[in-house]
Amino acid sequence: MHEPVKDNDRTTDERRLHYEKWQWGGRLPSETLRAVRGSNVLDLLTYDSDLVHALDAVGADVQRFVALLAARRACEAAGLTTVPWVARALTALAEGRPLPPPFDDPARMWERLRSTPLAPRPPVLGAVRPERPRYFPPTPPGWAWVPTAERGDDGARHYELGRLPESPRPTVPDGKLSAASPNVEHTPDSVTPAALTHPASTPITRGPISQPHFALPAVLVAAEPSPLKAALDAISHALETYGEHYPDLLEEIRSVCAEQAGT
Numbered sequence: 001m002h003e004p005v006k007d008n009d010r011t012t013d014e015r016r017l018h019y020e021k022w023q024w025g026g027r028l029p030s031e032t033l034r035a036v037r038g039s040n041v042l043d044l045l046t047y048d049s050d051l052v053h054a055l056d057a058v059g060a061d062v063q064r065f066v067a068l069l070a071a072r073r074a075c076e077a078a079g080l081t082t083v084p085w086v087a088r089a090l091t092a093l094a095e096g097r098p099l100p101p102p103f104d105d106p107a108r109m110w111e112r113l114r115s116t117p118l119a120p121r122p123p124v125l126g127a128v129r130p131e132r133p134r135y136f137p138p139t140p141p142g143w144a145w146v147p148t149a150e151r152g153d154d155g156a157r158h159y160e161l162g163r164l165p166e167s168p169r170p171t172v173p174d175g176k177l178s179a180a181s182p183n184v185e186h187t188p189d190s191v192t193p194a195a196l197t198h199p200a201s202t203p204i205t206r207g208p209i210s211q212p213h214f215a216l217p218a219v220l221v222a223a224e225p226s227p228l229k230a231a232l233d234a235i236s237h238a239l240e241t242y243g244e245h246y247p248d249l250l251e252e253i254r255s256v257c258a259e260q261a262g263t
Contacts, residue, residue, distance in 0.1 A: 025049020040236035063227035074218035074238035078211035124243040126206030155200030214241040
């Protein structure tokens with residue numbers, strides 16, 4: 001017989017789900033998506049959470065097609081499709097066969113790349129993740145997180161709970177909530193108002209990347225036994241291969257998923 005769920009356990013679980021919903025772009029993941037969290041799915045979520053959920057919904061055949069498409073697009077972007085040993089690997093992927101040498105040994109694969117002359121290509125800057133909305137823990141009814149007037153010396157932004165008249169006073173241990181750690185339990189004995197701090201956003205810039213070094217892993221992961229994991233990881237590596245031009249890749253893959261969803 002299962003033990004009854006205590007109120008504090010229920011609160012902790014609600015906070016976990018609240019944070020997970022934010023992490024996955026405003027909706028909870030399916031059990032299938034949760035099962036591939038060892039992949040690059042959490043990284044891809046920061047670029048396009050809707051695409052992650054769309055891939056989960058299209059089925060294994062489309063996922064396998066998307067994995068192959070991402071691997072091929074990565075190799076095209078890196079100028080590798082005319083390299084015979086890479087072309088053979090892409091053909092094997094399309095035909096559902098195991099990857100040929102040197103893809104059966106990553107060390108040999110990298111050595112082969114070092115010894116393969118490649119035509120010069122225009123420099124491409126690395127991909128930069130879009131800024132995502134800040135996470136705010138759930139609030140009691142009639143309350144909302146509001147910014148305080150002051151900023152920290154490091155540009156951090158401070159927030160506190162704004163309370164409507166006649167609302168009960170919420171409390172947390174030590175008067176603090178971590179924006180990155182949602183599993184903070186309220187304690188009725190505390191009388192300190194809840195508050196949290198978001199660090200200042202730091203602009204990120206990336207220099208030129210070596211596209212072939214991102215493209216070859218896309219080929220490797222596209223052969224993963226799990227179609228969903230293969231698709232997610234191949235897109236992630238292809239996205240890095242595209243670098244600053246990654247929106248073009250994601251737009252094409254979104255289109256493929258939308259077409260398949262409508263058939």
